Amino acid sequence: MKDKKINVCILGATGSVGQKFIELLSDHPWFKIHEVAASDRSAGKKYKDAVNWIMQSELKKEYGDLIVKKCEANMESKIIFSGLDASVAGEIESDFAQNGYFVISNARNHRFVENVPLMIPEVNPDHLKLLNDQDYTGGIVTNPNCSTIGLVLALKPIADAFGIEAVNVVTMQAVSGGGYPGVPSMDIIDNVIPFIGGEESKMETEPLKILGELNGRKINYADIKISAQCNRVAVIDGHLECVQIKLKKKTTVDEIKKVWNEFKSVPQEMKLPSAPEYPVKYFDEDKYPQPKLHRNQGLGMTASVGRLREDALFDFKFVVLSHNTIRGAAGGTILVAEMMKSYGYFDKVLG
Numbered sequence: 338m339k340d341k342k343i344n345v346c347i348l349g350a351t352g353s354v355g356q357k358f359i360e361l362l363s364d365h366p367w368f369k370i371h372e373v374a375a376s377d378r379s380a381g382k383k384y385k386d387a388v389n390w391i392m393q394s395e396l397k398k399e400y401g402d403l404i405v406k407k408c409e410a411n412m413e414s415k416i417i418f419s420g421l422d423a424s425v426a427g428e429i430e431s432d433f434a435q436n437g438y439f440v441i442s443n444a445r446n447h448r449f450v451e452n453v454p455l456m457i458p459e460v461n462p463d464h465l466k467l468l469n470d471q472d473y474t475g476g477i478v479t480n481p482n483c484s485t486i487g488l489v490l491a492l493k494p495i496a497d498a499f500g501i502e503a504v505n506v507v508t509m510q511a512v513s514g515g516g517y518p519g520v521p522s523m524d525i526i527d528n529v530i531p532f533i534g535g536e537e538s539k540m541e542t543e544p545l546k547i548l549g550e551l552n553g554r555k556i557n558y559a560d561i562k563i564s565a566q567c568n569r570v571a572v573i574d575g576h577l578e579c580v581q582i583k584l585k586k587k588t589t590v591d592e593i594k595k596v597w598n599e600f601k602s603v604p605q606e607m608k609l610p611s612a613p614e615y616p617v618k619y620f621d622e623d624k625y626p627q628p629k630l631h632r633n634q635g636l637g638m639t640a641s642v643g644r645l646r647e648d649a650l651f652d653f654k655f656v657v658l659s660h661n662t663i664r665g666a667a668g669g670t671i672l673v674a675e676m677m678k679s680y681g682y683f684d685k686v687l688g
Contacts, residue, residue: 343678343687344371346414348429350405351375351388353517354420354443357667359400360392362418365671366610367678371414374406381405391517410436415475415686418670419444422516434473437686441478441674443666445535448479448543451555455479455546456673457486458609459602459616460493463551468682470554475686478673481547482539483665484508484567484576489544490617490640490664491580491657494600495593496548496559500585503562505651506540507579511572511628514661520569530569540565575628576661581651590645593653594619597642609675611668613638619645626658637663638672 345362349355350373362370374380379387385401406412408421410433417433419426419442426444433440447453452471454464456478468476481489488506495501510533512520524530541563548559597617604612613635619642620626626634626641634641637660648654659665677683 342369343367343416343683344369344414345416345418346372346374346412347418347420348374348408349420349422350384351379352420352422353391353513353662354666356388356390356392357662358418358420358671359396360394361611361663361667361671363397363400367675368416368671370400370403372406372412373400373403374408374412377407379405380407389517410438412438415439416674416683417441418667418674420667430477434471434475434477437474439475439478439677439683439686441480441670441677443480443670445482445539447477448481449546453477453479455481455543457481457489457547457669458604458612458672458676459600460489461547462603462676464556465677465680465682466551467554467556476682478677480666480670480673481543482536483514483659483661484510484536484578485540485543485547486665486669487576487640487657487659488540488578488580489547490659491597491642491655492544492582493548494596494617495582495584498592498596499588501561501582502585503583503651504544505564505581506566508536508540508565508567509570509572509577510536510567511574511576511661512569513574514576514665515569525569525571528571531566533567533569536567537565540567572628574660574662575632575658576665577626577628577656577658579654579656581648581654583651584653590647590653593645604672604676607676607679609672609679611638611672611675615639617642619643626656628658631658632660638668640664
């Protein structure tokens with residue numbers, strides 16, 4: 338007899354991240370979309386009438402016919418995926434957690450609360466233990482910024498094997514990362530926009546918490562200097578990042594490739610539904626990785642790496658590509674929830 342699927346609710350369901358949650362959860366083996374919620378202007382409408390569906394897949398009738406609810410903590414589902422905008426997410430997510438719901442959030446509001454995990458499941462699974470020190474009857478776990486995730490997946494195996502002193506990263510980020518509607522088309526055609534509000538500070542701080550060590554009720558942040566410059570480019574999906582690293586131990590190009598290719602972690606050991614076989618995949622071809630060709634590696638959950646070589650200013654340099662709306666948003670958040678279920682964190686609210 339198969340286990341019964343867990344009912345979930347999606348907050349901010351009409352936005353671009355909310356739609357990606359709908360798409361990725363529509364045939365999920367563990368979770369069932371039971372409720373959707375959005376702004377007051379959408380509440381009371383059928384989801385299909387409230388949403389401007391921009392996903393490539395067809396919206397299934399069973400979800401299109403769901404009535405959109407207000408983002409209030411009176412849902413039947415105890416597991417909440419939040420795709421809310423940061424302008425409203427903080428208070429709403431806290432209210433849900435205080436009322437016995439587990440919120441797995443893609444918003445930035447709670448990322449730096451001391452006892453809230455900032456999770457990349459392959460990188461810091463032990464940080465989930467912070468949930469035990471939250472004062473909520475439920476809990477909050479956060480997913481990092483989309484550009485942070487690809488960077489940290491590439492850095493983690495290197496940090497473990499050789500230590501990292503400093504990182505310089507320049508991003509070329511897809512327009513889908515700006516949400517929908519996002520960057521006006523006439524602004525991005527024939528253009529690169531060398532500014533994304535708040536992005537550089539996120540990339541310079543979030544990896545330090547994620548790569549930090551759990552020490553009782555808090556995280557000791559990693560001692561790494563990070564400098565980031567972020568650019569919006571005319572690519573639909575897939576953030577490409579040019580990275581330079583200074584290491585604590587001497588190593589070689591071949592040794593770094595080896596730790597990337599051998600890197601696996603808890604999600605792979607647990608065989609979680611959304612876990613890619615290879616969290617990091619290295620390409621030897623000079624012109625790889627490319628967003629158009631490689632963003633869907635591992636069903637959009639693999640970080641593709643290439644062009645590793647020695648660097649005259651730092652020690653090494655490389656490029657990394659990750660799918661910003663799958664691994665970097667909804668898919669990464671779902672993987673966090675899968676790991677929480679496997680560790681039994683949902684047991685106390687599901688009965």
